[in-house]
Amino acid sequence: MRTHLTAGLDYLLVTASLVSCSVDEVVDGVVVTGGRFGEMAKRLREASPWGEPPGSPANSLDDGCLMHIFSFLSPIPDRYNTALVCHRWRYLACHPRLWLRVERPLRNVTEPGVYTNLEAAVSAARPGDTILIAAGSTYLACNIQIKKPLCIIGGGELPDDTVLTCSRGSENALEFLSTCKIANLTIKAELGCCLLHRSGKLTIEECLLQCEQNPLDYLSFPIVSTAIEYNALSSLREQGHGVTVVRTRIEGGAKAIRTNGTLALQHVRAIYARSSVFFWFEVGET
Numbered sequence: 001m002r003t004h005l006t007a008g009l010d011y012l013l014v015t016a017s018l019v020s021c022s023v024d025e026v027v028d029g030v031v032v033t034g035g036r037f038g039e040m041a042k043r044l045r046e047a048s049p050w051g052e053p054p055g056s057p058a059n060s061l062d063d064g065c066l067m068h069i070f071s072f073l074s075p076i077p078d079r080y081n082t083a084l085v086c087h088r089w090r091y092l093a094c095h096p097r098l099w100l101r102v103e104r105p106l107r108n109v110t111e112p113g114v115y116t117n118l119e120a121a122v123s124a125a126r127p128g129d130t131i132l133i134a135a136g137s138t139y140l141a142c143n144i145q146i147k148k149p150l151c152i153i154g155g156g157e158l159p160d161d162t163v164l165t166c167s168r169g170s171e172n173a174l175e176f177l178s179t180c181k182i183a184n185l186t187i188k189a190e191l192g193c194c195l196l197h198r199s200g201k202l203t204i205e206e207c208l209l210q211c212e213q214n215p216l217d218y219l220s221f222p223i224v225s226t227a228i229e230y231n232a233l234s235s236l237r238e239q240g241h242g243v244t245v246v247r248t249r250i251e252g253g254a255k256a257i258r259t260n261g262t263l264a265l266q267h268v269r270a271i272y273a274r275s276s277v278f279f280w281f282e283v284g285e286t
Contacts, residue, residue, distance in 0.1 A: 058089075067092045075099060075130045075153060100125055103134030118152075118164065119144050127178075133185070135161035141187070142170035147177045149200075154184035159208045159249070162186065172196040172224070179240070182207060189220060193258075197225040197243050197283075204245045211252030222250050223257040225283055243283035249276045257283060 058066065070093050073079040083093035092098075100121045101114045115121040118141055121131045127148040133139065135156030141164040152174075154162030166173035168190040174182070179200040186208040187194040194209045195202070209222035227241040241263060250256045256279060257265060269280040 063088075063092060067095060067097060071098055075132070075151060099130035099132050101132050101134065102139065104137050122146055122150065125150055133162050133164075138163040138165055140165055140167065141173040142166055143172060143175065145175045145177065146180055149179045151181045151183070152185070153182070154186075156184065159184050159186045159206060163188065166190065166192065166194065176200060176202050181205065186210065188212065189222075191220055193221045193224040193253075195223045197223065197227060199227050199241055201240055202243045204243070204248050206247045208249045208251070210250075213252050220253040221255065221258045222253050223283075224260065225257065225263055226260045227263055228261040241284075245279055245281050247278050247280060250279055251276075256281075259283060 061069075066089070070079060070082060073082060079093050079098065083090040095113075097113075099113075102116070102118050102121050103114060105114075105116060115124065118131070118133065118139055122144055125131060125148065127150075130151040130153060132153050132155050135154065139162075156162045162184065163186045164173055166187070166189040170189075171192045173187050173189055173194050175196040175198065177198045177200065179202070181203040182195075183203075183205040184207065188210045190212045194211065195204070204223075211220035211222055223243065223245075225243055241261075243257070243263070259265065263283045263285060266282045266284055267280075271278045
């Protein structure tokens, strides 16, 4: 069974990358722009009501099997690219069983797996779920505790397109007590911190963490970690705590991160762009 799933996953990845391409041709592993494959892919997408290539082995798989295979794909970019192949694959790749969505409703109609705020989505999520936050809106996030492994992703092209705001008087926007990942989000805090890391491994990728400038900004921190790698009162050594920051802009606050536990800042790298500074660093046991 595992072999069939692996083979199916490989096939779906190749098909998604090729059929979603409209103007490129792959020759001996090299992508050639403007080749005949673009026209072929276009004809294949229009050949059936679902937009699937006729005679494709994927047509013989039922929806449950395809959705199970899609669950092994990383949400971004693989599952996202899979949704571009055809109508059926889009329906299955965006099914609430694979990820939850946070978005403003256009009308007073409830859809399964769609929530109007992040706290409700986190509460409904199961361990390992992915929450996709729609771009173009600002969402309130105040002291939301995350106690299960989740991936939270902004749905825009840039982090600035999806904004989470922590209002004054709240300690933090998001509090992590499990291994999680956030990506492509802007998180703003007026006071307190954007992200509070208590335990687990937290990955922050291509985000914007912004502490509002005010007379008390020295009390604000984009990231605060209180994780303790080793508890002297316990006979067991807890492992797996840490923070990894990848290509993230950090603005305002007293400093990028404050550590109140046993973890320390490591491997710091910064790149200065024209209007921003991008940071890469890790927080772990010294």
